[in-house]
Amino acid sequence: MAKVTTIIDIGSNSMRMVVLEKSSRFAFNLINETKARVKISEGCYENGGNLQELPMQRAFNSLESFLSISKSLKSRKIICVATSALRDAPNSNLFLKKVRNELGLNIKIINGVKEAYYGGVATMNLIYEEEFITVDIGGGSTEFAIVRNGQIEKCISLDVGTVRLNELFFSKGNIEGAKEYLLEKLKEVLECGHEIPSTVVGIGGSIRALSKVIISKTHYPLDILHGFTYCVDLNRHILEQIVNAKNSNTLKHIGIKKDRFDTIKEGTFIFKTILDELNIKRVVTSGAGVREGVYLTDLLRNSNNKFPANFNVSVKSLLDRFQIDEKQSAYLGRNAREIFDVLKPLHELDDKYRHLLVIASKLNSLGTTLNFYKSNDNTFDFILSGLNYGFLHSSRVTIAHTIKFSKKSLPQKRDLKHFESLLPPIEKMQWLSFMISLNLTLNQDMSMPKLNYKLKDNKLKICFEKSIFLIENEIAKLESPKGLKVKLSC
Incomplete structure (x- = not known):
């Protein structure tokens, strides 16, 4: 594997890049992390899933900048994956061809189960837990991976995301419709044939934003997200405050950052419903997700996608x-x-x-x-x-x-x-x-x-x-x- 590797993840709401440098066979460190809120799926769910011109141009321009950073850091390998927005869009080939022809970058569209798997690989290697279910809330979909004793038992992807719910329900004031839609989708998880662990490992921007608020409100002594753990029952009222917030001023007062105003209510609504329906008692926040999972799957391809025993x-x-x-x-x-x-x-x-x-x-x-x-x-x-x-x-x-x-x-x-x-x-x-x-x-x-x-x-x-x-x-x-x-x- 290359000494310096770039991983780019094109999500429905955000596009993220990490650049990782190997220091020995299995060890690596982060040397760059860049995020762009390109909202590539903006307007698509109201238009038959088709990507719109302006969001595609934002994504293209951001990719150009990402590649410039990668080149400056002497990255010798670039892996770019795309998730819900591109896999759902009938016209995604327009964007893929433009990027390939003008930037020389091949984008791999991954299905929802693969996306969930990458989240599982990242968390089972980089989070200290024996048994959990991942929840990765994105703009177009939400992924789950059930992990026990270092093994991924089941991966599930649901067409439930912040941007999707906003355009289909929240923007029209149809909160009850959103709840019915979400509960119907969650049946696939509840009836998956596997026991659901009581601990969630949360992935994605919405869940990390929630953890930041809880850290602040509980005066937690360590201002670090990865590995931050909290009890659901003790903090349920904070989630309810966000879901019921009337406007951006209320969100600001709660502690939500401005760049999350447009998706945090939907993200919290999805997460709270999942926690309630799956009877989750405890949440562990993960700073690692699909990008790290893609990297580790490549790095650990000859060791069953797991680090050796007793290796940190x-x-x-x-x-x-x-x-x-x-x-x-x-x-x-x-x-x-x-x-x-x-x-x-x-x-x-x-x-x-x-x-x-x-x-x-x-x-x-x-x-x-x-x-x-x-x-x-x-x-x-x-x-x-x-x-x-x-x-x-x-x-x-x-x-x-x-x-x-x-x-x-x-x-x-x-x-x-x-x-x-x-x-x-x-x-x-x-x-x-x-x-x-x-x-x-x-x-x-x-x-x-x-x-x-x-x-x-x-x-x-x-x-x-x-x-x-x-x-x-x-x-x-x-x-x-x-x-x-x-x-x-x-």
């Missing part, structure tokens, strides 16, 4: 680009496991924290590549925004705080107050802070010493092959929890 693309990508020394990172990861395991009778932490401690130990030095001074603070900010895929928000915040309080005094409650709702209790954070501090101190001279650990009567004995003064001096400065004593010997 964000961790690997960060290490590829910013780690100082691969051997040092690997050593710190191994040592973190040993320290966690030998101290388990004291800290009694769940094994999931071993995984987080290992990652924090491996990623600890990333901030040094940005600026040696304040390295821990640099890494803290970097992790919060850069550890994008495959982590719950709570895990991301825990890793960042573990690094922030490495080789410092143990954190106190006041230090964790802003992110308190996403962090484990203070006692657990103190243990994680101590264990990463001990890990880093034991490799203070970067010699990767061979170590042997023994725990007895609240005393941790660490045996070295030879005395290392620099380490002995620093160990004495560490603050340990629960009166633990650390002793070095040769």
Whole structure:
């Protein structure tokens, strides 16, 4: 696969592009994301599904700009897919030929089931959930993929979208007609022969806009959409406010951005109806969707469209680009496991924290590549925004705080107050802070010493092959929890 790849998704309402750069076999990072609200389907549902001249010209002009960005970023591969508006339009060939002849770009029209599948591939690889149903609300259609245990069980596409409902029902004030239409379509999901999970992974601009409002209104401490999770019952009133909003001023007061005024009521109406009818309890917001699914299907074509077991693309990508020394990172990861395991009778932490401690130990030095001074603070900010895929928000915040309080005094409650709702209790954070501090101190001279650990009567004995003064001096400065004593010997 090319080192730099461009994926373009032409939807009914928006056209989006991502440019992704590989850093190793399976790892990649985003180097550009561009969106254009071209509304290519505008007016088509009132005209037999035919694309109209002005929207087609907007889409063509935007594609021209997208290709200019792609070329500047030295992309060697471009995959362009089109969804509902073009697959429904009897005259879509006019647009396809114009783009092919004048821009040299081939557009692949994908059917609704394939669109749903791409959403499933993206979320099962990039969202930390075992069982869920995706909901991807677009301008012309809505897609569903049922995912369990890393497998896509069922893909469904319904002709229900924000632009379609607006032109057929909302613009005519026929809300009841829209409800009847939607409920009839949803029977295909309810009667699909598979149990519907109680968790939705939401894809698409309308669902992300809703999540932004909920983040703001609930004073959520992390301003990041991918992986943001909320309870449906606790936030149903916000969805109802949007659906019942009388005008754009009301939407603005609720917190909706201006560029969403034209579709947010329809999008929220669709989403709320789906949540109610499918009896959904929980929503996880996905920043990844069809574009990432197209990319991953190409990248992982020889591995059943799944990352290898125990592989995290964000961790690997960060290490590829910013780690100082691969051997040092690997050593710190191994040592973190040993320290966690030998101290388990004291800290009694769940094994999931071993995984987080290992990652924090491996990623600890990333901030040094940005600026040696304040390295821990640099890494803290970097992790919060850069550890994008495959982590719950709570895990991301825990890793960042573990690094922030490495080789410092143990954190106190006041230090964790802003992110308190996403962090484990203070006692657990103190243990994680101590264990990463001990890990880093034991490799203070970067010699990767061979170590042997023994725990007895609240005393941790660490045996070295030879005395290392620099380490002995620093160990004495560490603050340990629960009166633990650390002793070095040769």
